[in-house]
Amino acid sequence: DAGVIQSPRHEVTEMGQEVTLRCKPISGHDYLFWYRQTMMRGLELLIYFNNNVPIDDSGMPEDRFSAKMPNASFSTLKIQPSEPRDSAVYFCASNDRSRRTIYFGEGSWLTVV
Amino acid sequence: GIQVEQSPPDLILQEGANSTLRCNFSDSVNNLQWFHQNPWGQLINLFYIPSGTKQNGRLSATTVATERYSLLYISSSQTTDSGVYFCAVTSNFGNEKLTFGTGTRLTIIP
Numbered sequence: 001d002a003g004v005i006q007s008p009r010h011e012v013t014e015m016g017q018e019v020t021l022r023c024k025p026i027s028g029h030d031y032l033f034w035y036r037q038t039m040m041r042g043l044e045l046l047i048y049f050n051n052n053v054p055i056d057d058s059g060m061p062e063d064r065f066s067a068k069m070p071n072a073s074f075s076t077l078k079i080q081p082s083e084p085r086d087s088a089v090y091f092c093a094s095n096d097r098s099r100r101t102i103y104f105g106e107g108s109w110l111t112v113v
Numbered sequence: 114g115i116q117v118e119q120s121p122p123d124l125i126l127q128e129g130a131n132s133t134l135r136c137n138f139s140d141s142v143n144n145l146q147w148f149h150q151n152p153w154g155q156l157i158n159l160f161y162i163p164s165g166t167k168q169n170g171r172l173s174a175t176t177v178a179t180e181r182y183s184l185l186y187i188s189s190s191q192t193t194d195s196g197v198y199f200c201a202v203t204s205n206f207g208n209e210k211l212t213f214g215t216g217t218r219l220t221i222i223p
Contacts, residue, residue: 031209043199043213056210089154095209100144100163102201102211104156 002026004105006092012111018080021108023092024073033102034067034077035091043091049075050097082112115140115204117214125220126190134185134217136200144203144211145176147185151196159185159198190221 005024013019025032033048047057052069060067064083069075079086089109095102116139126132138145147159160167160174162183167174171191176183187194197216203209 033211042215043201045210045212048209050209056208091156093156097209100146101158101161102146103158104148107154107156109154 004092004094004103006090006105006108008108009106010109010111012113013082015083015112016081017112018078019082019086019110019112021077021090021092021110023075023077023105025075025092025094026096026103027073029094029096029103030072031095031097031102032069032075033091033093033095034075035093035104037089037091037107038087046077079110082110084112087111115142115202115212117200117202117212119198119200119214119217121217122215123218123220125222128190128192128221128223130190130221132187132190132219134187134198134200134219136183136185136202136214138181138183138200138202140181141205142178142181142202143205144209145183146201146211147174147183148199148201149194149196150199150216156199187219190219192221192223195219195221 007022034046046059047067049069067077089107091107093104118137164178171188173186199216201211201213
């Protein structure tokens with residue numbers, strides 16, 4: 001299996017621009033998670049989906065962030081407008097609830113200048 | 114929400130040494146996993162261990178759920194073991210929300 005695939009791997013954008021991060025989970029996994037990692041706050045769960053339905057979005061920082069999962073093989077995380085404080089590594093992860101083990105993508109390194 | 118504390122925050126060892134990393138959690142859990150984040154930022158799942166003991170090569174883990182802690186043992190450390198080790202848990206209260214600890218940064222010196 002190819003694992004969880006994220007794109008882009010690196011993005012540098014200007015403040016105010018829209019950012020779209022993409023994720024393809026492992027085939028057959030029914031849970032998908034978006035995490036953010038910063039030095040100050042560590043790894044934080046932003047939102048997770050079960051069978052393409054958002055279950056818990058309490059970690060989404062504010063209305064500038066939105067996430068969708070239109071089908072079982074694709075999810076997006078959008079930030080509009082972006083701000084310098086959004087600079088972080090954004091991880092997508094997926095798991096199969098019957099096994100509970102969670103697998104992470106390689107992350108999208110976002111810098112907002 | 115559930116609190117996860119890891120100790121020590123930093124650990125520097127010579128190659129070949131053994132180490133024990135600890136994870137304490139504040140509530141009953143039905144899911145506990147250990148991860149290694151390598152120097153390139155990749156997060157690799159090491160163990161799914163909500164209770165009991167597991168071993169994988171030089172690594173082993175033990176979770177004592179009734180006392181709310183887990184231990185990760187690394188024997189005969191190698192430089193490739195360097196990185197940050199995270200413990201993550203899901204509480205017993207229904208959902209799949211995995212909460213991460215702050216990690217232990219391990220540096221193995223040749």
